[in-house]
Amino acid sequence: MNNQPTQAEAGKKPPIVWPVTIFFILSNLAAITIVPWYGMEHGYGAAAWWSFFTFLMLNGLSITGGYHRLWSHRSYRARLPLKIFYMLFGTQALQNSVLIWAARHRVHHRHVDDNERDPYSAKLGLWYSHMGWMVRDWAPGEVNYDVVRDLKEDKLVMWQHRNYWALTWAMNLGLPLLVGWLVGDIMGVFLLGGVLRLVVNHHLTFFINSLAHFVGRQTYSEESTARDSHVMGLITWGEGYHNFHHTFQNDYRNGVRWWHLDMGKWFIGINVMLGQAYDLRRVPSFKIQRARLQMLFRQARESVQQSSNDARPWHEIVDEEYKAFLETVRRWQSLQSERFQSSSQALKNRWDKTSVASRLRELEYSLYQQQRRMRALMRAASMPAAA
Numbered sequence: 001m002n003n004q005p006t007q008a009e010a011g012k013k014p015p016i017v018w019p020v021t022i023f024f025i026l027s028n029l030a031a032i033t034i035v036p037w038y039g040m041e042h043g044y045g046a047a048a049w050w051s052f053f054t055f056l057m058l059n060g061l062s063i064t065g066g067y068h069r070l071w072s073h074r075s076y077r078a079r080l081p082l083k084i085f086y087m088l089f090g091t092q093a094l095q096n097s098v099l100i101w102a103a104r105h106r107v108h109h110r111h112v113d114d115n116e117r118d119p120y121s122a123k124l125g126l127w128y129s130h131m132g133w134m135v136r137d138w139a140p141g142e143v144n145y146d147v148v149r150d151l152k153e154d155k156l157v158m159w160q161h162r163n164y165w166a167l168t169w170a171m172n173l174g175l176p177l178l179v180g181w182l183v184g185d186i187m188g189v190f191l192l193g194g195v196l197r198l199v200v201n202h203h204l205t206f207f208i209n210s211l212a213h214f215v216g217r218q219t220y221s222e223e224s225t226a227r228d229s230h231v232m233g234l235i236t237w238g239e240g241y242h243n244f245h246h247t248f249q250n251d252y253r254n255g256v257r258w259w260h261l262d263m264g265k266w267f268i269g270i271n272v273m274l275g276q277a278y279d280l281r282r283v284p285s286f287k288i289q290r291a292r293l294q295m296l297f298r299q300a301r302e303s304v305q306q307s308s309n310d311a312r313p314w315h316e317i318v319d320e321e322y323k324a325f326l327e328t329v330r331r332w333q334s335l336q337s338e339r340f341q342s343s344s345q346a347l348k349n350r351w352d353k354t355s356v357a358s359r360l361r362e363l364e365y366s367l368y369q370q371q372r373r374m375r376a377l378m379r380a381a382s383m384p385a386a387a
C-alpha cells in the first residue's frame with residue numbers, strides 16, 4: 001500500500017459527469033414535484049399504482065437475481081427465458097449494461113473499502129457510496145473489462161451491451177406508454193410506473209452500496225464495512241444482508257436463514273421450481289456457523305475485557321468454549337480432507353458415504369449447540385452482542 005492520499009482525500013475533485021448529474025437532478029426533481037402535483041390535480045388510478053409496484057418489483061428482482069447474483073457472482077445458472085427477463089427489466093432499472101455493472105461490482109468485492117480501487121468505497125462516506133461516485137469522473141469508477149472476460153462470452157449480455165440505449169428507451173418510455181395506452185391512463189402510468197418507479201428503484205439499489213455498509217451488524221466478518229440488517233433486507237429485495245454477502249459472495253442467498261427477508265433468494269427458488277434456475281451454490285453451513293462463532297468469540301472477548309471484577313470466570317468460560325470450538329473445526333477439516341483423499345475409492349461405497357455425511361452433520365450440530373451456549377453465556381454476562 002502506498003501512502004499517497006486518494007483523489008478524494010486530497011480534495012482534488014475530478015470533473016463532473018454532466019449527463020449523469022443532470023439526469024439525476026431532473027429525475028429526482030420530477031419525482032418530488034411533477035409526480036405529486038399531477039396526483040393532486042388529477043389523481044392516480046389503480047392501474048397507475050399497479051404499474052408502479054409491478055415495474056418496481058420486476059426491476060428490483062432483475063438487478064438482484066440477474067445483474068447481481070447470476071451475472072456478477074455466478075452463484076447459480078439460469079435458462080434463456082429467465083435471462084431475457086432479467087436483461088429486459090434490469091435495463092429498465094437504468095443502471096448500465098450487465099457487463100459494466102458486473103465489472104464494477106466485482107472490483108467492489110475484490111477491493112472493498114479501498115478508496116483508491118473500490119468504485120463505491122463506503123469509507124469515503126454515505127453520499128459518495130450512494131451517488132457521489134457516479135456524478136464525478138472518479139478514477140476507481142473506470143470500468144475494468146478484464147474482470148468480466150467470462151461475461152463477454154455470454155451472447156445475451158453482449159447483445160444488451162451493444163443495444164443498451166435503444167433498449168433503455170424502449171423499456172423506460174415505450175413500455176410505460178404502451179401500458180398506459182392499454183389501460184387508458186397514459187400520463188398516470190408514465191408518471192408512476194415510469195418516473196417515480198425509476199427514481200425509487202435507483203435509491204433502493206444505491207442503498208446497497210451506501211446504507212448496507214453503515215446500518216446493521218457485522219455478523220460474519222469484520223473484514224469489510226458491510227452489514228446485515230432485516231430492514232435493509234426488506235427494502236432491497238434481500239441484499240441488505242450485506243455482511244453475509246461480502247463474506248460468502250458465491251452463495252446465491254444473501255439472507256441465509258429461511259426466515260430472512262430475502263426476496264431475491266425466494267425468487268430464485270421459484271425459478272428452480274419452474275425449471276428456469278439450477279446449480280445453486282451454497283456455502284456449507286459449517287463454514288457459515290464457523291464464521292458466526294468466530295465473530296461471537298471476538299465480541300465476547302472484547303466485552304469480557306471491558307467488564308467488571310468478576311471478569312475472570314467469564315474469561316475462563318469463553319476460553320474453554322473457544323478450545324472446544326477449535327477442536328470441532330479441526331475435526332471438520334480432517335474429515336473434509338479424508339473425504340477428498342478417499343473420494344475415488346472408498347467413498348464409492350454407500351456405507352462410507354453415509355457415515356461421513358452423518359459425522360459432518362454431527363459436527364455441524366455441535367457448532368450450532370455451541371452458538372446457542374455462547375449466546376446464553378453472553379446474555380448472562382450482559383454482553384451487548386447476545387441477541
Ligand SMILES: [Zn+2]
Nearest residue numbers: 105109245249
Ligand atoms: Zn455482490
Ligand SMILES: [Zn+2]
Nearest residue numbers: 208209226242
Ligand atoms: Zn458492498
